Amino acid sequence: MRYVVTGAAGFIGSHLTEALLAAGHEVVAVDCFTDYYDVGVKEENAAAFEVSRLDLAEDELALDGFDGVFHLAGQPGVRPSFSDFPVYVRRNVLATQMVYESAARSNVRVVFASSSSVYGDAERYPTPEDTAPEPISPYGITKLACEHLAHAYGLDAVLLRYFTVYGPRQRPDMACARIVDALARGAQFELYGDGQQSRSFTYVADVVAASIAAMERAPAGALYNVGGGTEATMRDAIAALEDLAGRTLDLSVRPAAAGDVRRTAADTQRIERDLGWRATTELGDGLRAQWEWASVRVAAP
Numbered sequence: 118m119r120y121v122v123t124g125a126a127g128f129i130g131s132h133l134t135e136a137l138l139a140a141g142h143e144v145v146a147v148d149c150f151t152d153y154y155d156v157g158v159k160e161e162n163a164a165a166f167e168v169s170r171l172d173l174a175e176d177e178l179a180l181d182g183f184d185g186v187f188h189l190a191g192q193p194g195v196r197p198s199f200s201d202f203p204v205y206v207r208r209n210v211l212a213t214q215m216v217y218e219s220a221a222r223s224n225v226r227v228v229f230a231s232s233s234s235v236y237g238d239a240e241r242y243p244t245p246e247d248t249a250p251e252p253i254s255p256y257g258i259t260k261l262a263c264e265h266l267a268h269a270y271g272l273d274a275v276l277l278r279y280f281t282v283y284g285p286r287q288r289p290d291m292a293c294a295r296i297v298d299a300l301a302r303g304a305q306f307e308l309y310g311d312g313q314q315s316r317s318f319t320y321v322a323d324v325v326a327a328s329i330a331a332m333e334r335a336p337a338g339a340l341y342n343v344g345g346g347t348e349a350t351m352r353d354a355i356a357a358l359e360d361l362a363g364r365t366l367d368l369s370v371r372p373a374a375a376g377d378v379r380r381t382a383a384d385t386q387r388i389e390r391d392l393g394w395r396a397t398t399e400l401g402d403g404l405r406a407q408w409e410w411a412s413v414r415v416a417a418p
Contacts, residue, residue, distance in 0.1 A: 119143045119183045120332070123173060123216065124190035126150060128286045129230070129279070131162035133187060133325045138166060140329075147171050147178065151208065153192060154289050162286050173212035180223040185332050188216050189230040191260075194290060195376040198256035209259035210266070217270045226273045228332045233280040233317070233344070233381045235261040243317075243384035246278070246340050254376030264340075273338075275331040280344035280383045284321035284403055285410035293318075296355055297408055300362040301415040310373035312352040317383040319345035320398035320406075330392045339391065344383020347400040357401055361408045 124130040125146030146168045192208035234257030235250040267274040287294040299306035327343045
């Protein structure tokens with residue numbers, strides 16, 4: 118099969134691209150290499166494959182002859198979206214509209230990477246897909262807008278709401294990556310809130326497997342939560358990583374950040390029923406893999 122992966126130099130996109138190539142698919146990898154975080158990190162992520170540099174908000178994505186596009190490109194981050202909303206509109210909504218227009222012209226299936234952020238402080242937990250979305254951050258609003266755009270264009274699209282993805286190559290601004298880096302370097306870690314906020318931590322390899330299953334087997338128009346089987350608090354994650362590191366994290370507690378939901382918990386019954394997918398990586402195993410990958414990088418000259 119021939120696929121396009123947008124955001125292919127990012128955390129999840131690079132793992133997905135490698136998995137598709139390893140399975141024998143032909144892949145065109147696309148990334149804008151924005152400066153949201155160190156471009157050198159993205160270049161390392163994509164060291165094993167070629168990447169076409171495109172700004173999807175203005176450069177046309179040619180999809181004729183492809184079997185599908187995994188659209189993972191976008192501007193991440195909840196907190197910065199409050200101050201840089203025009204950037205989020207451009208890189209999420211406008212760029213996604215351009216991708217959808219290309220997909221519609223070429224009659225190509227789209228798997229879109231949405232986010233649990235669309236739920237906001239959900240009305241029930243675990244949260245099923247039919248829960249009314251009420252995002253409390255501009256970032257979540259742009260992700261929900263992209264979901265609605267898929268329906269507006271009448272695409273053969275599958276929408277995946279990822280829940281707190283972690284693992285090797287995790288974006289350096291994300292909590293687990295910052296904890297690991299602080300432990301490895303003996304630096305201070307800023308904890309926003311009391312640490313009792315909980316998440317459905319989902320290992321990156323499980324997310325990749327769900328994304329591929331969605332492309333291959335999901336019905337058109339399907340919407341799925343992609344969440345880990347483990348819900349844990351930030352304090353739980355810190356304690357687990359402290360055990361792996363054999364040292365105590367130097368914590369600096371800050372007020373809770375705007376847009377930071379108190380809890381996420383994925384109801385994954387729908388994707389388990391339709392696609393036979395469920396997260397299989399235990400939190401301890403996933404954190405160990407992330408710690409081992411990151412600590413080697415810190416130790417390298």
